[in-house]
Amino acid sequence: MVKSIMIELDISKIKNSPGTKYHLVKEFKMQPIQAGLEEVIFNTPVRLDVSIANNGRSIAVAGSFETKIKLACGRCLEIFDMPVREEINEFYYNTGKQEINPDEGGEDWIPFRGDSIDVAPEVARTILASLPMKLLCRDDCRGLCQSCGKNLNVEKCDCNKDDIDIRLVKLKQLLEKDE
Ligand SMILES: [Zn+2]
């Protein structure tokens, strides 16, 4: 994992004191994440608003985050902004502590070591899961003209008319031949 995409939450003050917690509102810069063939680019930092609690056996991170991402429309290829606001609710266990059995928490518990928790993978995963199947700049996006490539949301093209004209011209030619 690239260092720069980490969203590190400091837990040095609570990790050894069960029952303690603190609230954090902070912005983090994210590097682009890959969504299949698409790249999700962050227009604004990820604003995290969470409570981080030591509940004895795990550190619980619960709250929400919001950001704005940039995507390419699947129909017209224009770049558009999409606001994202999602919940985050994760449990982390300290791999350095022998007495903690991660099986207690099931497969959902996420391991950590040291004085910080990196929630960037969960943020990225949540964003990817929230994306609609078809990424469109708007529901009624007209897309690009198959013939000339013009963005039909922005301008009209003459392609259909041209097609008709060509047919008319050919018809005319045929008629003229017959004469
Ligand atoms: Zn579009």
Ligand SMILES: [Zn+2]
């Ligand atoms: Zn066209």
